[in-house]
Amino acid sequence: MSRATLLVLADGRFPAGGHAHSGGAEAAVKAGRITDAAELEEFCRGRLHTTGLTAAALAAAAALGLDPAELDAAADARTPSPALRTTSRRLGRQLTRAARAVWPDPGLDRVAAAFPRGAHQPVVLGLTARAAGLAPVDAAHAAGYEAVSGPSTATVRLLGLDPFEATAVLARLAPALDATAERAVAAAHRARSEGVDALPAASSPLLDLTAEQHAAWPVRLFAS
Template sequence: MHAALLLLADGRFPAGGHAHSGGAEAAVRAGRIHDADTLAAFLTGRLHTTGLTAAALAAAAAAEDADPAALDADADARTPSPALRDTSRRLGRQLLRAARAAWPHPALDLLHSTHPRGPHHPVALGTTARAAGLTPADAAALAAYESVNGPATACVRLLGLDPYQVAAVLARLAPDLDAVAAGAAAAAARGTLPAASAPLLDVHAEQHRSWKVRLFAS
């Protein structure tokens, strides 16, 4: 196990993810998440759609021959919601700032100069993984994990769910996480990036951005 993988997966790494719910806040208000079972259903759907897409983009960006500009355009095309595009770039910018301090690398500098407003988060994550000496498979695993861990953690705050139950939900998702990460890495290696999406997440993101009072940024 590479220590950098643990560091990047740690929610205390200063990349800004703690301020975002991954769509969970809007789903809670809509009544779609209200207990551990509905959280598990939400996370499963998110993992197999936007999680899969993000994992493949991250794996592709972690490859030595990656074209980050093309991958950023691919990520943009796979993010129809303006609110989610803004969130992805904000998170990418924050991750890039932390990554350049932790693992100085020409690829990170190039990404920063090419996308001063921030690259899409999966592209930043994959490039960071490469700078940290990780593999495309590692990058895919990180992106898949982030797609469920953030919303799960947010629901502890949003609903007061038992954190032990939430941890159990994530533990039961482990086989799916492994499968999605492996499939995403294989797709990236073939050059056939998936475009799985969850339209309701897009709708909720646009609604969430209009709220005057909210606990999370997205």
């Protein structure tokens, strides 16, 4: 395992398109559910324990070598919002392009051919980690971190929130992120013997509902 490689993959500047997405924060800000750093922290904590856990487990399972097609179907079943399914596949396609350029790998090539419109992003993230020589726990950490760093960065732009405060939120969430990654990896190992139904299916209905509303906005700063 290379810590430097993990930093490259988890860096928000990695050209996979994540910077254009708020992870539901834009809709939450407009609805008045995020107005300061404390509310941002609660939003991120909830996101980490629901969609973040699910994404981390899918990524860990892909890094562990489970069938990408089965994992993609599992991701589809765990994403009830059509808008979020579209977003996940779009991000998966962008990540596939970037990953194939950075870490050429036959597994990524096969996924690109099998899913021309994009496999779900957490699945591609796990395959990317595997191609880069990272462990399933690294893939889980990267997925969990994405679940909270996106909303944190977006809120700085949406609210003019002090970036020091936003970064402090991420630092306070570090223990929860570690625990989430451990749970995700444990679930991925169970799924290897029991099937993909053993993976978490935690969800946040409010995020699903607001994602559909956000997708219909005529003017918005973020794609999702």
